[in-house]
Amino acid sequence: MTEFGAAIDLALGHAMVDDPKIVVFGEDTPLLRRELLVRFGPERVRPTPISESAFLGAAVGAALGGLRPVVEVQLVDFLMVGLSALVNEAAKIEAFSGGRWNVPIVVRATCGGGYGDAGQHEQALWGMLAGVPGLAVVVPSTPADAAGLMRASIENDGPVVFLEHKLLSRQWRDAMAGGRRESVTFDVPPDGADGPVLDPPPPVPLGSAIERRLGGDVTLISLGVGVHRCLSASEELGERGVECTVIDVRSVAPLDRAAIETAARRTGRVVAVDEDYTRGGLSGEIAAVVAEAGISARFARVTTEDTIPYARHLEDATLPNVDRIVSAVESLLD
Amino acid sequence: MTEFGAAIDLALGHAMVDDPKIVVFGEDTPLLRRELLVRFGPERVRPTPISESAFLGAAVGAALGGLRPVVEVQLVDFLMVGLSALVNEAAKIEAFSGGRWNVPIVVRATCGGGYGDAGQHEQALWGMLAGVPGLAVVVPSTPADAAGLMRASIENDGPVVFLEHKLLSRQWRDAMAGGRRESVTFDVPPDGADGPVLDPPPPVPLGSAIERRLGGDVTLISLGVGVHRCLSASEELGERGVECTVIDVRSVAPLDRAAIETAARRTGRVVAVDEDYTRGGLSGEIAAVVAEAGISARFARVTTEDTIPYARHLEDATLPNVDRIVSAVESLLD
Amino acid sequence: MKAPVPALELFHQMVRMRRFEEALSELWHQGRISGELHLGIGEEGIVAGVLDHLIEGDALALDHRPTPALVGRGTDLSLLALEMVGAETGLCRGHGGHMHLFDPERLAASSGIVGAAGPMACGFALSHQRLRPGRIAVAFSGESAINQGMMLESLNLAAVWELPVLFVVKDNGWAITTRSAEMTGGTLRKRAEGFGIAYTKVRGADVGAVWRAVGPMIDDLRRGRGPAMLHATCHRPSGHFEHDPLIRMVTSPREFAAESGPLTRSLADGSGGRIRDRIGGMRRVISTAAGMRVHLSKRRGDPVTRLEQTLDATAVARVRAAVEKEILSTLAEVGSP
C-alpha cells in the first residue's frame, strides 16, 4: 500500500531518473521534496521566492528552453496570483507558434477542502483552469492514479495542472489541517489516501475516465475526493435497490466525453458531483456533453454553491457530501 | 442615437454626480476618460502604474474604506495578471465577514475579438469570472443596456465585472483595431454600436435577461456581440420558415435561469452562442440550467473552441459567426 | 515634544495579545480550531508599538497573522475567540476564521494571500484621502512577502499616489522553512529606496524602540508626506504555524531520526544525480534543518519578557492579573466543546 502523496513523488522520481531535463521548483520545495532533493541535487530541486507570477512564468521560459519543469504552487488558490503565465502564455504558445513550440510544464498544486481552512485556501478551481484551451487539468482520486497521472502529465508536451486533494495527501493533511492532532477528524476516504501502486507506476493517459462502479439506474460523475463520496452514496443507495454507475473523469481537460455519453445513455439519469463551484465549469460541461450527444437524461448537480465557510459544520454543508448526493439521486428517481 | 462607449460614460457621469464616493482609476484613464476628468477633477479620475495586482487590490481596499471605485483594466485578458484581488479578496469578503462588509467595486474592461489581435488580447473570459461565487459579470449588447448595466453595476453592493466588447465601442475599435482605417472592415453590429439611450439612463437590473426576438422553433441564448449574430442568423432562418427566440442574458452572473427555462420549454431546442471558450463555463451552464429544470430539449453550442488565431480568416472561423449558428440550428431540426 | 514611552500600556497590550494567542493555541490543540492557525507570538513588540500611535479612522490591512493587531486595536476578544471556534456568534459569524478576520468598525481586514495587505492598505489610504483626511493605513506583512509582485507594486503605487500607508515588515528571517535572505535580492532598505519611500529599521523585541521610531513616521504620514516602511526584526519561537510538520521534523529528534532512513536511501540511490549533486542535496536539507533548529531554539528577543524586566513588579502583576481575568472570561464565553 502506498500513500497518495508518496505515490506522486514515486512517479516524479522515476521520471527524473529517465529524463534529466526535469527540474522541480517552488516555495519550500527543498524540505517539502527533500527526498528528491537528496537524490537529484540542488540544481534540479530548488526553492523559489514567494513570487508565483515570476516562477510560473519562468517555468514557461524554461520549458521553451528545453527543460521540463515541474513547478509546485502550494495551493491552487495561489495560482490566481500568477494566472497570466498559464492563461496568456503557457496555454497559448503552441497555438501561437503555429504548432512549432511546446510548453511541457506540470504545475503541481493542492486543492480542495474538508478541514476548515475556509474558502481562500480550499478552492477547487479546476473548472476555470480547464476552460482555457491549451491547458490540461488532472485531479486523481487514488494513489495509483496520482502516480499514473503524474507520469502522463510529465510526458505530455503541453502544460498540465496537476491537482492533489489535501484530504488525500498525508503530507498536506498534516500541514494544512493539523491532521496529526488526535482531537480532530476528517472524512478521509481510505481508498483515496492509501492504495496499491505499481513500481514503476504505469502512466494513466490524460482524458481517460474510469468506471469505478457499474449500475443501471443512475450515473454519478465526479473526480478527486468526490469519487469516494459517490461510492459511499452508491453503497447506501444500493441497499435501497438503486444501482449507480460511478464515473471518475480523472482529467477535467481533456474530458472523456465518450465515457460520459455511454454511461448517461445507459442509465438515463446523470448526477454531476463536483467540489468546484456550481458555475465553475465542470458540472455544466457534463450537462452540455450529455445534451450535445442528443441524450435525453435527467440531470442534477451536487456542487459548491457558495464561498466555503470556515466553521466545520458550515463547510460540511457547503461541500458535496454523501447525503446531498443521495438526495440528488432521489430527486431524479420518481 | 448614442454610441456604445459614450453610453457607458454617460451613465458613469450621472452616477458620479449622484455619489461623490465614486472614483475612477486605471492605466491611461486621464486621457481615456478625459471628459470625466475635466468634469470631476484629478482626485476622482486618476492614472495608475501598469500594476494590475496592486490597483485591483487597492480598489478592494478603497471599497472597504467607503469609496465606490470604478477601476478600468483595459483588456479582460490583463485581469489574469491580478486575478487574485477579484477571486480571493473582492468575491469573498462579504461572505467571510459574515455579511458585515461589502465590496462595491466595478471592474470595467474590454473583451472580445473580431479585429485580428489574436487570442492574448481578444478573449471573452466571462465564464471563468462568473464561476466564482460573489462576482457578478455583465456583458451588454446595446448602448441602452451598456448604460443601464453600468448604472446597476455601480449601485450594486458587491463586485461587478463590466465587460464592453471592442467591436461595439468606437473608442476601443479605433484604438485596438485601427478602426478608422478605410482599408479595414469589421463585422460591427449597427444596433450594438449605436442606439437610443435615455438621459439619465434607467438601470438595467443585474440578472435580468431580455428576449430580443420571439419564435417557436428554437431558442438562441447569447450575450454581447453574439446576440447580434443570433439575430442575423434568425433573419436568415426565418426566411426558411424556422422561427427563433433570441435571449440576451446580459449578465452571466447572476444568470436569469427563469428566462432560459421558459424559452427552452417553449421551443424544445436550445443553441448556446457564446464567444467565450467552449469549456469556459457559460455555454455548459446553460445546458445545466435546462437539464436541471427537467426540460428535455435538444442542445447545441456555437463557441470558441481554440486559442483565437491572428489571421482574420482563421479568426473568423474560430469565433461564433452567423453561418455556424445557422448550421447549429439546422442540426437540431430534423 | 518627546513624549515618554507608555511602557505599562504597551506591556498590557502585549500581554493581552500573547495570552490570547496562547489560549488559541490550546484551543487549536484541543481540536476546536481548524486549519492552519498562524500566530504572531513574538511579534507583539512590533504590533503594540505601532498600534499605540493610531487614532480612530486609521485602517489595518493584515496578513495571515492578524490576531495580535485586532486584539491591540480593541476588537472584542470574545468575538474573536468565538470566530476561531466557528460560532455563529463570532466576529464573522463563523464564516471567516483565523486567516480571514474582518472588523468593519475598526477598518481592519485580513487576507491569507501573501502580499495582499499591500494593495489593501493602498486602497484604505485612498479612501482616507477623500473621506478621512489625516488618517493612515497600516499594512502588516512578513519579510518574505516583499518578494510578492502585488506587494512590490503597492510600494510603487503608494509612492506615486502619495498615499498615507505605513508598510510594517515583521522580519523573523524565515518564510515557513525557507531562509528569507536566501530568496531576497538586495536589502529591504534598498528596496524601499528603489520605490522612493521612506525607511526605518528597528528591533521589534524592543517595543519602546518601535514606539519611538514609528511616532515621527506616522506624524509624517498624517501630514501627507507619502508612504513609509518600518522594517522590524522579530523572533517567532514557534515557527510557521501551530505544529507545522516540517518544523516538527527538524525540531523533534525522534521525527528527524525517522527521516534519516528515506534520506539515506535517497543519498545512496545511484539512479539519481551524480554523487556530488546528492551530497549537495543532503547538505542543503541538513543545513536548513539545523538552521531552523538553532533559530527556533533561540530564547532571546521576546518583547514581552524584555519589557517586563524593566517594569515595576507590582504593576506587572496587576496587568497580568487583569489580562488573566479577561482571558478567562473570554474562554468562558467559548465554553467547552
Added chain:
Amino acid sequence: MKAPVPALELFHQMVRMRRFEEALSELWHQGRISGELHLGIGEEGIVAGVLDHLIEGDALALDHRPTPALVGRGTDLSLLALEMVGAETGLCRGHGGHMHLFDPERLAASSGIVGAAGPMACGFALSHQRLRPGRIAVAFSGESAINQGMMLESLNLAAVWELPVLFVVKDNGWAITTRSAEMTGGTLRKRAEGFGIAYTKVRGADVGAVWRAVGPMIDDLRRGRGPAMLHATCHRPSGHFEHDPLIRMVTSPREFAAESGPLTRSLADGSGGRIRDRIGGMRRVISTAAGMRVHLSKRRGDPVTRLEQTLDATAVARVRAAVEKEILSTLAEVGSP
C-alpha cells in the same frame, strides 16, 4: 581588449529594422495587417547594440515590440512579413501575429502582456544553466513595465537564482499616454540596487555607446556573475502604436479642436466637481496633451541618422541599397492583397 565598435554592421542592422518596420507600417495602413501594431522605430540603437554581442544559443524574451529584435537576430524577413499579413506560410502559420512572434530556432519568444518578458527570460536562463552553460537570456521591455509585479519579481528571482539575464529597459519616457516618471517611484538605478542587480545607463540613440556598455555586462553574465539591467533611453517618434487615436488626438490640430467642445462643456458643467477640481482636470488633460505633442515632435535622438552622419557616404549608400533590395524582395513575397 577593447574591440572597435562594428559601426557599419550596426548601421546595417538598424537600417534593416527601420526599413522593415516602415514597410510594416505601410502594410498596416493598407489594411493588410490587423490589430495593434506596435513598432520599435527609434529603439534600433538599443536593440542592435545589444544583439551584436549575442552568440548562438542565447535567448530573447520580447515584449509588444518584438520585430526589431527578430530582424536583428536573423529571423527570415519573409517569414516575419508573411506572419504579419496572416499567411499560412508565415513564421507562426498566421496564428501569432505581430505581438506573439515565436522563433524556436533562435530561442526567441514574445508576449503582449506587459512585464511577461521578465519571467520568460528567467526561464530561458534557467534552461541555459543546465543545458547551455555560458549562454544568456535577454529580456526587452519598456520602462513602464518596471512597475508590473511579475517584472519586479523577476528581478529578484534572477538575483537569487543568479541567472544570466540581461534586463534591457527601453526607456522612451511614456506608457501609451502616461508619463512613466509620474507613475514610477524612485529611479531605475535604485530599483536595480533594491534587488541587488547590476545597473548601467546609456543613451540608446548612440548605438556605439550601447554596444560598448553592454559588452562587459554580457561578459560578466556569461561568467555567471548574476543578472544585470541595461537602462537605455530612446525616442519613439510615432508614439504607442500605429495611429493611436489618443496620440492622434493630441498631435492633430483638427482632432484636438474637435475635443474642445466636449471638454469645455465638461469644464462648465456645474453638476460635476468644484470648479477648482474641474480646472485641475482640464489642466491635466492639456498638460498631458502638450507634453506628448512636444515629445512626439522631437526629431533628435534617432539612432539611425545619428550613426549615419559618422559613416562614409559610399558605405552608407551600399548598405541602404542592400537593405532596399532585401525589403523589396520581402514585400514581393507578401504580394498584394
